[in-house]
Structures are given as structure tokens and as C-alpha cells.
Amino acid sequence: MxxxxxxxxxxxxxxxxxLEGQPIKNNWIGSNDSPKASWEKWLTSDAPRAFETGKISADEFANRMISDLKMSISAADFKEYFTNWPxxxxxxxxxxxxxxxxxxxxxxxxxxxxxxxxxxxxxxxxxxxxxxxxxxxxxxxxxxxxxxxxxxxxxxxxxxxxxxxxxxxxxxxxxxxxxxxxxxxxxxxxxxxxxxxxxxxxxxx
Structure with missing residues (x-):
């Protein structure tokens, strides 16, 4: 009981x-992935974990995400999108x-x-x-x-x-x-x- x-x-x-969709857009990474697949790609980077535990700054987080996932977006634009994701x-x-x-x-x-x-x-x-x-x-x-x-x-x-x-x-x-x-x-x-x-x-x- x-x-x-x-x-x-x-x-x-x-x-x-x-939340507004996924934290990354498919066109940034040149794919047509499902939301689940996009989320799994997000998790391949250790930057979100480091950011969520306060170990790195917002600027470092944005730069690392772009580098890790080879995203075609500027750090400033990614940070603005991510800030407004909720x-x-x-x-x-x-x-x-x-x-x-x-x-x-x-x-x-x-x-x-x-x-x-x-x-x-x-x-x-x-x-x-x-x-x-x-x-x-x-x-x-x-x-x-x-x-x-x-x-x-x-x-x-x-x-x-x-x-x-x-x-x-x-x-x-x-x-x-x-x-x-x-x-x-x-x-x-x-x-x-x-x-x-x-x-x-x-x-x-």
C-alpha cells in the first residue's frame, strides 16, 4: 500500500x-529527424549537462552546442532561440x-x-x-x-x-x-x- x-x-x-518544440531545429543540423531523434542528438553533447549544473556560462554553452552538433546558426541567434524556448x-x-x-x-x-x-x-x-x-x-x-x-x-x-x-x-x-x-x-x-x-x-x- x-x-x-x-x-x-x-x-x-x-x-x-x-515548451516551443525542440531545443534545436532540424534545418540547423541539416536533417529531417523526428523530435525524438533531434532530442537524442541534443543529448550527444555534454554541453547541456554542464550548463544545467552551472559549470559553464551561457556563451560557452552556445558555442559548444554549435561546435558539437555542427549547427548552421550564430551563437547569438542560438542563445536567443534557446532563451525563449519555454x-x-x-x-x-x-x-x-x-x-x-x-x-x-x-x-x-x-x-x-x-x-x-x-x-x-x-x-x-x-x-x-x-x-x-x-x-x-x-x-x-x-x-x-x-x-x-x-x-x-x-x-x-x-x-x-x-x-x-x-x-x-x-x-x-x-x-x-x-x-x-x-x-x-x-x-x-x-x-x-x-x-x-x-x-x-x-x-x-
Missing amino acids: ESEVRTLLFDLGGVIVE IGPYPGAIEFLKSLKSRFTVALFSNSNELHWERKMNEMALDGVFHQSFASHLMGLAKPDPEAFRYVIEALESEPAEILFLDDNRLNVEAARIQGLQAEEVHGLSEAKRCLYRRRLYLNP
Whole structure:
């Protein structure tokens, strides 16, 4: 029998915040790849990981991505596109999160970076919406690493089994379960709401 959920831990991009397609465009790399294949190419570079853990600057990240993937775009244009990749919270997302705060600890755990974090917290008005926030570039740790989950669990001062983690990446969900969290893969706000509704944690799917 699963433990009672006391903490709701949300990923941001693809769950609470809508993203504009993929982080790279096929015409930059001269391919007609599917979104999945484009994402796999993105992961062949170690630059995103270094950027998301705060080890390199935005300029170095852009230059390394262009070099690693041989992209036909300037560093300035790539950085501008990447900065604006997150569109904004899904409609109703902020109200949804606030409606949960009286019954649960509501926290976020995001693989983020210096370009996106400022926009999400200020421009998208997410600062103060969560009881606690965990951003990879500020922690120096990123999903799906076990150390990242252990850091978050300790900071939340919660039993792992009492945390429900929602993420759009299967690897992150599986990693969370290994650390003892309850975890579900969801894509977008509607799926997140339906997940909580099925678990009788939210009344309006």
C-alpha cells in the first residue's frame, strides 16, 4: 500500500511550463529527424549537462552546442532561440498550483539554467508559487542523478514515500522511484491534473 502523499514535487518544462518544440531545429543540423531523434542528438553533447549544473556560462554553452552538433546558426541567434524556448506556464497552471498549497507541500525540481530560470521566476511569475524550489544549475546537481534526488529529499525533510514526483521524462521518473519516491510520467498540465485526480489528490481534472 502506498504512503499518503504529503509533498507534490513538479518538474517545470513540459509539465507546468509549455515548451516551443525542440531545443534545436532540424534545418540547423541539416536533417529531417523526428523530435525524438533531434532530442537524442541534443543529448550527444555534454554541453547541456554542464550548463544545467552551472559549470559553464551561457556563451560557452552556445558555442559548444554549435561546435558539437555542427549547427548552421550564430551563437547569438542560438542563445536567443534557446532563451525563449519555454513559452510560459500552461493556462491555469499558477492557479492550479496555488490551489494545492493548503493541503500539500508544493515544490519544483527542474533541470534549469541561468537563461531560463530568470524568465521562469520573474517574467512567468513563478517566484513564490512553490513552497520550495530546486534548480539544477543552483544545486550543481541534475536529474536523473541519484545525488540530485537525495539532495531534494533531505531539503524537503520528508519521507521519500510521501513525495509524489511528476516529470515528463521517463528516465527521471524511474530514477525517482529508485530513491523511494512515488513518481509518474506526465506530459503537460492536463495530464498532471488527471494524475492527481486518479489518486484522489485533486478534485477538478
